[in-house]
Amino acid sequence: MPEPTTGHGEALPEHAPETSSAHEVPLLEARSISVNFGGILALSEVSLVVGRAESVGLVGPNGAGKTTFFNCICGQIDTYKGQVLYAGRPIDDMPAYKRARLGIARTFQRIEVFDEMTVREHMIVAERARSGEGALWKDLLNMGGPSRAELEGAERVLELVGLTEHADTPVAALSLGYCRLVELGRALALEPRLLLADEPSSGLDTHESAMLASLFRRVRAERGTAILIVEHNLDMVAEVVDRVVVLDFGHEIAAGPLEEVIADPVVRRAYLGKIA
């Protein structure tokens, strides 16, 4: 049984994961990503760098292109212009599933759960996808059931996201908030090096959001997972991220530490101005 902190057979950098100095190759680098939906420019030349074990927030009003940006990085959209580099290596030609195998996991804004499975089964599917040990011949010899290691792994993730007591509930019977946790757990079961969370706190109450924020901090500290997070809840953003990038109408309009960005008049006009 390998150490749970390293997935994908690649060891994490040996030095402390918190330091991400300039000369080091960043974990994720998106270079001027543009997406065109039938004449509408959904993203225009957006660039973004996420260092190893860094935590970055992507904020902006609805329709700013945040989810589209996620879809480009994960490969759900493959018709973008620009370049996505993962650990210094271009991954633009890879389909979504190959990118996932590199260690990019995500959650979805409009939840995407497997309706007919229980919570535990979600984790087991993810564990199996990560280990890549499933094979047809094993299935045919009735060796395809969940292994002890997979069950233990699932148990650990369930505990981490606080779903242990719902482990055997079918997701169809869960509320939206719990489904978000299922998605998060499923993503974490992949033991990713980069986690993209798309509005993880929507549908959760303040207490649950606080729990989620501490969960993100823990995952980052313990596993060295880099986190890119789209979030409207600025309290949560403040707690989780090192810095933010602000998008509006597909353009990057500001970037930097949260306090500075909030003070930026351009951002106030585009984003906060609409809330106030």
Place this chain on the structure above:
Amino acid sequence: MAVGLVLTYRATGVFNLAFGAQAFTAAFAYDLLNQYQHWPQWAAFVVSVIVISPALGLAFDRFLFRHIPTASTTVKVISSLGLLIAIPQLIPIIFGSEQRHKIGYLWLNPATVYFHLGSTPINGQDISTTVITVVAVLALVAVFRWSTIGLEMRAVVESRRLSQLQGVNSSAVAAGAWALSSALAGLSGVLLLPAQNSLDPTAPLEFTTLLVAGMTAAALASMRSISIAAIGGVAIGVLENLLHNYLPAGSILSTGVLPSLPFALLVIVLLANPNLRRIEESSDPLSSVDPPPPPPSIAIRDRRLDFPMRWGFRALVVAFLISNLTWVPLNWVFVFQQGLFYSLIFLSVTLITGMSGQLSLCQATFVGIGAFTAGQLAVHHGFPVLLGALVGGALAAVVGTAVALLVSRVSGLLLTLVTLAFALFADNVLFQFSWSGGGLTGLVLPRPQIGPLNFASDRSYLVLGLVVLLLFTFLVRFVQRGTTGRFLAAMRGSPTAAASLGINLTRAKVTVFMLSAGLAGLGGALYASSQGPVGPNDFNYVFSLAFVVIVITTGSRSVEGAVQAGMAYVILTQILTYLPSRVTGLQFVLFAFGALTYAAHPEGIVEYQKSQWLRRTSRLLRAWDDRRSARAPEAAQEAAGA
């Protein structure tokens, strides 16, 4: 026809496979009234096209599709599949099953040649078809452009909910679209009537070329533009006629390539038209207000039931075996034996439709490939039948893989249509060659023999069938519980999320297609060996449709469902042979109506009943537990008191 398909799809989201059935119904009614009741043409036309057809469409809408506007495309396809199977089978039940050789025509006599275009004689059929089609299409375009109802239809197509908010009665407009498209179906049926040699109520699905051409034109129009559909339909007809007339007769081009052209064209259009890729994505901005489709009820079994159920199952198998070896009359042994092989074939549907959620309409083709391979090898090359069956299964698996690779980038409705095109191609072209389907005489397969064991008698072959079926039941279950099954379940739940976990969807899909086709091929070969003689038309696409409908009715999610489907099908068929000949199609009608419940219970009727039963028993068990634990302290007190 294409126009009607597009119209229904756009207005109601239903890809109406029952279109051919509607056309047949109208044609039959017209012929009956005009030729047998000696009504004038106009009266027969009014009744069949203007009254009966729209009434049928309205009935579809009122009793079925109105209740499932938010269901997925697959659910709607299955519903229309049920209708396609059921409606024509009802006709012989109502009107008797005699063939009708007197064929009516609309407007001008097809036997009269009116003038020559170049060297081509133009007969009454050509003129009336052309003129009536052009008039109908122009009228439709005018309605859509300038009338209020046309505008409303276009609005309902964009968003049912939004147009309701604008004060449009969406349901009524959808009903109108159904009536209109059904009238078109009726019209095309009546127009094509003279092209038929005879009307056989028991083989009603002979509007195949019509279906293929219609589907191609509709696909060409991206299921969207009515005028492109109309022009495309005409162009395809013209093209086929031209090729038919100008290719040298008797060459390989005209015997092999030409008949397959319509199917190849359909597949190319389906796969190459980029606009079709997105047809299932809802563009309705208010689509999220609709409630999600019902989740299948999940059978949660009390652990204490494991033991009795397992032994119950074993007892059932043993009882089945002993009964069939001793007291069951031979003709019923044969029935049960066939049931076993049908179950094996139906397991392949469980694999593909139940596990991956994809609707494949070419399972009977794989069955045929297996059967004919085993037959050819056994009859002409002296192979043992069982070896031939294995080769047949392997060949079917290879073909299945090829089909899967072809459709690997599409899913849902497109995949269903491509598999349907493949099935049509197989039974119109591939199986007609004497080197595959055995030609007019067919093939007569022997029963297998392993060393000294001879399975020639029905009782002994039943034992072999039972062993094979049990083996594959367990294998399919293992696959279902293993990695493949889990990944497929994930894909069924959400393809996007499955890919985001690193699951290779293409590979999962190809794997399940391969397994399913191989199993169907093997089952087909064993079935053919049970049957003895098989011919080119024994595995036509109607069976593919029927297989899916039957399995879905009992339950496509579990191996029990497939076995129950196989047994129920043969038993019902056998019982019906005791009844008058006009009801021989009744089992299809029953199953087809069963499939209509798919929208409400995607797990199938039998599975639904089972989960209800399990729920009730576990509730009883729990109540019993509660009572016992409540009584336990009392008992303890009594003991202490004593």
